[in-house]
Amino acid sequence: MAIIFHEKSRQFHLYNTDISYIIEVMDNGQLGNLYYGKRIHEREDYSYLHEEVYCPHEVFCQEAPSLLGLSRMKQEYPGNGVGDYRIGAFLIEQENGSRVSDFQYVSHEIYAGKRPLQNLPAVYTEKDEEAVSLDICLRDAVTDTELILTYTIFEQYPAIIRSARFTQTGEGEIVLQSAMSASVDLRDRDYEMLQLSGAWARERSIVRRKLCQGLQSVFSNRGISSAEQNPFVALVRPTTDENHGEVYGFSFVYSGSFLAQAEVCAYDTTRVTMGIHPDNFAWPLSQGESFQTPEVVMVYSDRGFNYMSQAYQELYAKRLARGMWRDQERPILLNNWEATYMDFDEEKILKIAATAKEAGVELFVLDDGWFGTRDDDWQGLGDWYVNRRKLPNGISGLSKAVEDMGMRFGIWIEPEMVNKNSDLYRAHPDWVISTPDRFESPARQQHVLDYSRPEVVDHIYKMLSEVIEDSCISYIKWDMNRYLSECYSRVAGARDQGTVMHKYILGVYRLYERLIAKFPEILFESCASGGARFDPGMLYYAPQAWCSDDTDVCERVKIQYGTSLVYPIRSIGAHVSAVPNHQNKRTTPLLTRGNVAFYGAFGYELDLNKLSAEEMKMVKEQIVFYKKYRKLIQQGKFYRILNPFEGNEASWISVSEDAKEAVAMYFQRLNTVNGGFLRILLTGLSEDTFYEVQYLDRTLQLYGNELMNAGIPVERKLLDKLGGDFTSLLFVIKAVEA
Ligand code: GLA
Numbered sequence: 001m002a003i004i005f006h007e008k009s010r011q012f013h014l015y016n017t018d019i020s021y022i023i024e025v026m027d028n029g030q031l032g033n034l035y036y037g038k039r040i041h042e043r044e045d046y047s048y049l050h051e052e053v054y055c056p057h058e059v060f061c062q063e064a065p066s067l068l069g070l071s072r073m074k075q076e077y078p079g080n081g082v083g084d085y086r087i088g089a090f091l092i093e094q095e096n097g098s099r100v101s102d103f104q105y106v107s108h109e110i111y112a113g114k115r116p117l118q119n120l121p122a123v124y125t126e127k128d129e130e131a132v133s134l135d136i137c138l139r140d141a142v143t144d145t146e147l148i149l150t151y152t153i154f155e156q157y158p159a160i161i162r163s164a165r166f167t168q169t170g171e172g173e174i175v176l177q178s179a180m181s182a183s184v185d186l187r188d189r190d191y192e193m194l195q196l197s198g199a200w201a202r203e204r205s206i207v208r209r210k211l212c213q214g215l216q217s218v219f220s221n222r223g224i225s226s227a228e229q230n231p232f233v234a235l236v237r238p239t240t241d242e243n244h245g246e247v248y249g250f251s252f253v254y255s256g257s258f259l260a261q262a263e264v265c266a267y268d269t270t271r272v273t274m275g276i277h278p279d280n281f282a283w284p285l286s287q288g289e290s291f292q293t294p295e296v297v298m299v300y301s302d303r304g305f306n307y308m309s310q311a312y313q314e315l316y317a318k319r320l321a322r323g324m325w326r327d328q329e330r331p332i333l334l335n336n337w338e339a340t341y342m343d344f345d346e347e348k349i350l351k352i353a354a355t356a357k358e359a360g361v362e363l364f365v366l367d368d369g370w371f372g373t374r375d376d377d378w379q380g381l382g383d384w385y386v387n388r389r390k391l392p393n394g395i396s397g398l399s400k401a402v403e404d405m406g407m408r409f410g411i412w413i414e415p416e417m418v419n420k421n422s423d424l425y426r427a428h429p430d431w432v433i434s435t436p437d438r439f440e441s442p443a444r445q446q447h448v449l450d451y452s453r454p455e456v457v458d459h460i461y462k463m464l465s466e467v468i469e470d471s472c473i474s475y476i477k478w479d480m481n482r483y484l485s486e487c488y489s490r491v492a493g494a495r496d497q498g499t500v501m502h503k504y505i506l507g508v509y510r511l512y513e514r515l516i517a518k519f520p521e522i523l524f525e526s527c528a529s530g531g532a533r534f535d536p537g538m539l540y541y542a543p544q545a546w547c548s549d550d551t552d553v554c555e556r557v558k559i560q561y562g563t564s565l566v567y568p569i570r571s572i573g574a575h576v577s578a579v580p581n582h583q584n585k586r587t588t589p590l591l592t593r594g595n596v597a598f599y600g601a602f603g604y605e606l607d608l609n610k611l612s613a614e615e616m617k618m619v620k621e622q623i624v625f626y627k628k629y630r631k632l633i634q635q636g637k638f639y640r641i642l643n644p645f646e647g648n649e650a651s652w653i654s655v656s657e658d659a660k661e662a663v664a665m666y667f668q669r670l671n672t673v674n675g676g677f678l679r680i681l682l683t684g685l686s687e688d689t690f691y692e693v694q695y696l697d698r699t700l701q702l703y704g705n706e707l708m709n710a711g712i713p714v715e716r717k718l719l720d721k722l723g724g725d726f727t728s729l730l731f732v733i734k735a736v737e738a
Pocket of ligand 1: 546
């Protein structure tokens, strides 16, 4: 791994064993991109990659004989108004109304490790030797604005991490109308764009579409990253699959509105940009003020999606997530939401908790409904003190009782929200994000608190701290159940209204940071109506996230498959729930509900008292199994095998670092009568290792290359026996002496 600057050619080469990324300072002082992809040989001069083409109506940014016309140049961080007609990476408005900019190279700094981003989530190093970083400093002479583009490359990951920082050094005020975190121009257009799209209860479906000339984008302008689009896109070759082919991944470490775009130009290059969505964004900068963008993590793989996902999963699990829970096995929890909804009292809760303990559960989570007058979703949000009618001994008494049973205790909160029917709203109606003289649009009967205001964050921090200090709380599920609307802060002036949406997210991060600092032992799980804020920004504060409100296993297989494209298995909250499923009324076998939920931060979300003795026996077996293989599943290398978006089956495997152990899962949606042969091919094992494979009551002994190439023949009657539809098999694989 290195970042080298070649003085003579004025080129930077960032590389490690997997990738090369090459930047040039062009003749006009702006930055061009010469290459991004599989590692190539290090050399003094890559000028042969700088292509200029003469075209009679090109707008040239220099006098003849130069041919430098920006509309075809591959650039690093393109601006506006000087002859490049593709999407820009930023837009600055000057006091005189001009929107032209021209940032030219001034200097650079190469340094070991990676510096933190102030007040923003960011990938980090533990030791300087893990990565090397580059800051390139540019200046626009007319506005007297400084721009620093930061790049980091890790030794271990095929990733480049990028961000940008604008500082106004001149006297005039500028307004940043847009500031993407990264822009990259790829040399051709032969790509499909892969995105993780969906909606509430069907988050992160894999969608692929062929790029064509023009713009294609995904975005959220909802104030949070959203269920509709995840802040991730990949450009992939049409033939790329899980294990073969090129992938360029772009993942945004941010939890607010975002925009990811790919533009194919008339000359067959592709520009990708990613950053904060420019809607509802306008950031004024006076002399001495700066704006730091969040960062984009770009991963390149020439070995298909699995290799890309493993890079993201490992980087995010080990160098984005933080705190004492980062490397620990996550506790098996039981959450009471689908067991009781808000209809509970202490007695009911303790009864559910006692049975959970008997089954082997390690953490009991009390979901929505324990505070204020929260009997339904019309009231109580904002009043973070216990409802004594339901819980006469308070959270304090309940948490101690649960701890006395031998389990940890956790609670649900939704600290960014308020119901109009609450003491908080009655005391502070102006704390809500809403625009004067306009209707305040409710969603789920609730409104968003203005977290751009420090006093609001302070107040909520104080209330929550009191609850936590008074009790034995080991886990917090932090929910967020509506999108922003009528975005406006009652205290910001007209000039600053365009900063409110971003400052809202900074306020959320600030509250997280303060709670983490004060209560470092608490395991946070983020949530937003299920998985509407499952993004890398959140992972920096909460190392796991509730994956989706859809707990039907058949849907879950897809949601977990899609989520695993970017996110660590241990971060994916996955629970076994009751049947018929509460969301879609489907009945599926308990065995399968467990087998699928194992691949995540595993738990239950039902009242175990309502199960039959036989089912309870299976729950106990599931918990014993999971405790035994949890580390391997949560922390092993994860390979997707069969894609449920493409067919009737799904399959995946977690393999230990040394490839001596693995647990694989096979799932079939609908059963067939008189079906064809079924052969399950595994991935990720060591070719020449001899393994013992166990599934149900069967045992096989085969070499890795047999398991991966010849596969395991499975008789279909086994699936019939298990119940036919929605059945699954779990394969436990261990290296043994040949
Ligand atoms: C959201 C969450 C659920 C549950 C409810 C409580 O929908 O996703 O898991 O916590 O809120 O109101």
